[in-house]
Amino acid sequence: MHAFVTVAVTVLAVLAVLTLLGIALSAKVVKQYELGLLFRLGRVRGVRTPGLQLIIPFVDVLHRVTMRIxxxxxxxxxxxxxxxxxxxxxxxxxxxxxxxxxxxxxxxxxxxxxxxxxxxxxxxxxxxxxxxxxxxxxxxxxxxxxxxxxxxxxxxxxxxxxxxxxxxxxPDSMKRAMARQAEAEREKRAKIINAEGESLAAAALGEASDIMVAHPLALQLRNLQSLVEIGVDKNTTVVFPAPLMSTIAELGSFLARETAAADAAVPVAEVSAAAPPVPAIRLPASNGTERPPS
Structure with missing residues (x-):
């Protein structure tokens, strides 16, 4: 009797172990980002969704496929x-x-x-x-x-x-060529921008010159403003030339005055040269002798 109980317990233990092993082999977990492809004896039996899936051990094979990027x-x-x-x-x-x-x-x-x-x-x-x-x-x-x-x-x-x-x-040679091309392109843009700036500046200067022609004092005020701007640095000696056109006009007026004065002095000199000489007058001396004129 004791031997029978021992055999029964052993058989039950083996069956329990086999059951646990079968459950472990048949229970498969499919994760949320996966799908399971079930193969039974080499043939596709379908797709299994996420969760606990039971298969037949040694007969079924569950192949997991990730669905993530x-x-x-x-x-x-x-x-x-x-x-x-x-x-x-x-x-x-x-x-x-x-x-x-x-x-x-x-x-x-x-x-x-x-x-x-x-x-x-x-x-x-x-x-x-x-x-x-x-x-x-x-x-x-x-x-x-x-x-x-x-x-x-x-x-x-x-x-x-x-x-x-x-x-x-x-390639390095291509990089250098592209760098030269980019540099030339930027130089072209700089020259175009500089030319456009010169054109705008010339137009603005033309308008300013028209205003200064209409208002002569505007040029003098601009000169004074330039002196104020330059005079900020007290260690600088400023040589500020007079306006060229006014200087030429003043020089012409001076030469005209000098010429007129010279022309007016010529007749007086000629009259003095044509007058007869005054005769000498001898005065008697106090002792009875004649004294030469002084």
Missing amino acids: ITLPIQSQGIITRDNVSVDVSAVAYYRVVDAMKSVVAIENIRAAIDQIAQTTLRKVVGQHTLDETLSETDRINLDIREILDVTTVAWGVEVALVELKDIQL
């Missing part, structure tokens, strides 16, 4: 643009699974497949553009790459959400 860096690619410039372009792609069954059944490794197709598409799209278009029209290039990837990956149950060019490496 996945970041996929696209390694740098050596590309020759349409204008024969060699550049290295790297990008990043964002994709997510929209059909769990297709992502497992239709393709072996979804991440590796998208990585390879993204690299080839990147080379193809960038190679169709010039260097200037690649640098300035990145939004259109990103959209073209994403559309091409969507056409390919829709059969895999994957949707490409976004593709962005991350880095564009240029």
Whole structure:
């Protein structure tokens, strides 16, 4: 009897262990951001939603598929643009699974497949553009790459959400050439702005000169204002020339006065030279002798 009880307890213990093991093998947890694809004897039996799922041990296999957006860096690619410039372009792609069954059944490794197709598409799209278009029209290039990837990956149950060019490496010689081009462009803008400023200044000076012609005292007031501005620094000696036109006019007036004075002095000299000499008068001396005139 004692031996029978011992055997029964042993059998019950084994059954309990097997039951616990079976429950552990059959109970599967699917997380909120996952879907479970159930395979029974190698055939797809359906998709399991998040939560606790029970399967048949050694018969069923539950394959979990994440439904979150996945970041996929696209390694740098050596590309020759349409204008024969060699550049290295790297990008990043964002994709997510929209059909769990297709992502497992239709393709072996979804991440590796998208990585390879993204690299080839990147080379193809960038190679169709010039260097200037690649640098300035990145939004259109990103959209073209994403559309091409969507056409390919829709059969895999994957949707490409976004593709962005991350880095564009240029040769050193091209960088120097672009720097010279940018410098020349800025010099051109500076010369144009300087010419426009000279034109505006000339127009403003013309208007100011018309006002000063109408109001002569305005020039003198402007000269005084310039003296006030320069006189702020007391250690500076200022040589302020008189206005040129007024100086010429004053010089002309002075020469005219001198000429008139010279012309008026000539007749007086001529009359003095033509008058007869006055005869000498001898005065008698006190002692009876004649004294010569003084």
